[in-house]
Amino acid sequence: MPSKTPAWGYSLPSALLLMAPFDILASLAMDIYLPIVPIMPAMLGTSAGVIQLTLSLYMVMLGIGQIVFGPLSDRLGRRPVLIGGGALYLFASLSLAGTSNAAMFVALRVLQAAGASAALVATFATVRDVYAERPEGTVIYSLFSAMLSFVPALGPIAGALIAGQFGWRAIFITLALMMAAALLNAGFGWHETRQSPSGPALRPARVVLASYTFWTYTTGFGAAMGAFFVFFSTAPRVLIDRAGYSPVAFSFAFATAAIVMIAATRLVPGCVKRWGPAGCLRRAMALLLIGAGLLAVGEGLGHPSWWSFLAPMWVIAAGIVLAGGVAANGALAGFDDIAGAAVALYFCLQSLIVSVGGTLAVLLLRGDTAWPLIAYVAIMAGVVLLLASGLKQQIRSPI
Numbered sequence: 001m002p003s004k005t006p007a008w009g010y011s012l013p014s015a016l017l018l019m020a021p022f023d024i025l026a027s028l029a030m031d032i033y034l035p036i037v038p039i040m041p042a043m044l045g046t047s048a049g050v051i052q053l054t055l056s057l058y059m060v061m062l063g064i065g066q067i068v069f070g071p072l073s074d075r076l077g078r079r080p081v082l083i084g085g086g087a088l089y090l091f092a093s094l095s096l097a098g099t100s101n102a103a104m105f106v107a108l109r110v111l112q113a114a115g116a117s118a119a120l121v122a123t124f125a126t127v128r129d130v131y132a133e134r135p136e137g138t139v140i141y142s143l144f145s146a147m148l149s150f151v152p153a154l155g156p157i158a159g160a161l162i163a164g165q166f167g168w169r170a171i172f173i174t175l176a177l178m179m180a181a182a183l184l185n186a187g188f189g190w191h192e193t194r195q196s197p198s199g200p201a202l203r204p205a206r207v208v209l210a211s212y213t214f215w216t217y218t219t220g221f222g223a224a225m226g227a228f229f230v231f232f233s234t235a236p237r238v239l240i241d242r243a244g245y246s247p248v249a250f251s252f253a254f255a256t257a258a259i260v261m262i263a264a265t266r267l268v269p270g271c272v273k274r275w276g277p278a279g280c281l282r283r284a285m286a287l288l289l290i291g292a293g294l295l296a297v298g299e300g301l302g303h304p305s306w307w308s309f310l311a312p313m314w315v316i317a318a319g320i321v322l323a324g325g326v327a328a329n330g331a332l333a334g335f336d337d338i339a340g341a342a343v344a345l346y347f348c349l350q351s352l353i354v355s356v357g358g359t360l361a362v363l364l365l366r367g368d369t370a371w372p373l374i375a376y377v378a379i380m381a382g383v384v385l386l387l388a389s390g391l392k393q394q395i396r397s398p399i
Helices: 012-031 034-044 048-076 078-098 102-131 136-166 169-189 212-242 247-300 306-332 336-364 371-396
Strands: none
Touching (some): 012 048, 012 136, 012 169, 034 136, 078 169, 102 136, 102 306, 102 336, 136 169, 136 247, 136 306, 212 247, 212 336
């Protein structure tokens, strides 16, 4: 099948091999680092508060950086932003492995996040450039969502094993080696996909924020990914503390949600063909609400179990994948000339929705129950369904 961009004629597996590592490594730098956080104050001769900064600032820079690198990729191109960001991530990771100075460690974590942010926005802008009008686009977005669900589940385990065998510095060397491999592959295979401007100058990014459609799909993606965030935050307390699962049993139970997500990606293209993006978004929110209802019934039964907590999450997981498969294309449609800026705003805003809404749900309700997940999903999915009804009216009555 010919590509929208002539220079990009890869099959779906080849395209994923090029793009997925950058998406995964951006998240992995956070999750693989978690097991060594308790020992880092002693290793660097500093306080726990300073080490907490290495987590908080990474997340902040990962989001804010996209606001800078998105418009930059519209002007300079996807490839230079991707290669430059990957190189910065590689340099920062190697330097983190070699430093013992706390202030330098914090600064290098910020640089690592900046590199991850640049690579992430260039990757998704490339997906938009090439696959906006192709069915493979929904598969790629769905697979990215599914693969990222494995990162918080397996990243800390990998970090603990690496640090236990080779010491904490080996974690950052591992990240550097993985990025080096991704850059080597991209250096030979990642062709520029930004469309050369042939008309008027690029529109300002604020036109994205004025789009009702953009807000509808972005909120939908925030609802979906926030559901997984709340599940990730509460599952250990529910399954280990209350249900009595061992850490190993919990890991396997947790992984079932990710397996469902990967399996569900196979169904997304057919769903999009049958119902369209707006119809898929509404059905995704319906799946989230059904899962929340089943969780509420299970919570009412008392003791959490496989069927009362995990099985409803499988329904929610299917909704997450369906929403993830259509949200990006729906939100970014019509912004081809400023795809980088639109992608940056898309991820920055959904990150705010997830972090603020998800954290409030966990803090305000009992974190050792399903109620934070039930409340978050019920509220956010309800909001998105209301927005989607307005989207439907807009389509019927265009201005």
